[in-house]
Amino acid sequence: MGGSEWTSTGPYQKDLESAFRQAQEQKLAEDDHGFPGRDILDLCEDEVRDWAPEGRPTRERWIAALRSGAATFPGRGTGRCTILYRDDEPAEIGYWGCTAD
Secondary structure (H helix, E strand, O other): OOOOEEEEEEEOOOOHHHHHHHHHHHHHHHOOOOOOOOOHHHHOOOOHHHOOOOOOOEHHHHHHHHHHOOOOOOOOOEEEEEEEEEOOEEEEEEEEEEOOO
16 A cells, blocks of 8 residues: 655744654644654655745745645655745745655
């Protein structure tokens, strides 16, 4: 069986790693989503400059990049996150990945 692609957003926090860890812990408390025993440090990797060269993607640009394939979903059992901007200020965090099931 292949993994399932997923996306999520959460409130902006200056410490991206901590925010991703908190979001992961919250989601994993609900369901392990195919990441049993995986640490946030194993899942977080930022690759947005390919589709947002200025490094300040908006939610709209992130969604468009995911839909077009410019932002690719990582392999099974992996997740990504990036800060999303509104009016050139950090507004939230976008998460995307693929379960390991």
